[in-house]
Amino acid sequence: MSVLLEQLIEAFRVLPGVGRKTAQRMAYHVLERGRDGGRQLAQVLAEAVEKIGHCTQCRDFSESEVCATCASSGRDRQQLCVVESPADRLAIETATGYRGLYYVLQGRLSPLDGIGPRELGLDALASRLAAGEVTELIVATSATVEGEATAHYLAQLARQHGARPSRLAQGLPLGGELEYVDRGTLSHAFGTRGEMPL
Numbered sequence: 001m002s003v004l005l006e007q008l009i010e011a012f013r014v015l016p017g018v019g020r021k022t023a024q025r026m027a028y029h030v031l032e033r034g035r036d037g038g039r040q041l042a043q044v045l046a047e048a049v050e051k052i053g054h055c056t057q058c059r060d061f062s063e064s065e066v067c068a069t070c071a072s073s074g075r076d077r078q079q080l081c082v083v084e085s086p087a088d089r090l091a092i093e094t095a096t097g098y099r100g101l102y103y104v105l106q107g108r109l110s111p112l113d114g115i116g117p118r119e120l121g122l123d124a125l126a127s128r129l130a131a132g133e134v135t136e137l138i139v140a141t142s143a144t145v146e147g148e149a150t151a152h153y154l155a156q157l158a159r160q161h162g163a164r165p166s167r168l169a170q171g172l173p174l175g176g177e178l179e180y181v182d183r184g185t186l187s188h189a190f191g192t193r194g195e196m197p198l
Helices: 003-012 020-032 035-051 084-096 122-130 143-159 183-191
Strands: 074-082 100-104 136-140 163-168
Touching: 003 020, 020 035, 074 084, 074 122, 084 100, 122 143, 136 143, 143 163
Parallel strands: 074 100, 074 136, 136 163
Antiparallel strands: none
């Protein structure tokens, strides 16, 4: 195998979920049938890596200093939804009617991995909460141990600055059958049950 082909295969392996075989298939496809697509991919990838940074207000990916969401006058500035990743922000934006602002942590608290409050930009979040404009901090972190620890930290931070913390509901999936739900999810949903609205 040529050295350059081996380098191409290894380059594809930096993508999440792409092992050696998948990377090899991608490389062969680009060289056998997709050279124009490969050139376009290389050009756009190089440009994106060079030009896309982070919004100074929410830390989401952005080509400008302030992203379009943060710059929009149509957003509710009293609501701030904290998510772990840009993918989480996009999921909430496309699946809900949420019209507030976001704060993207780019991770979650994980002391064993060296990720503390500073790495997540929580000092900037504290400053934003201290300004007093945010009245509700919506915590939308994952239901992992690290996600729960991050949620607890965020709730304390919100209360320190007079904002009301709220947490996304967790539990049973819409349309799910109880007999097919895992024990941990069912136990959590049962333990956090609430009164039914009228």
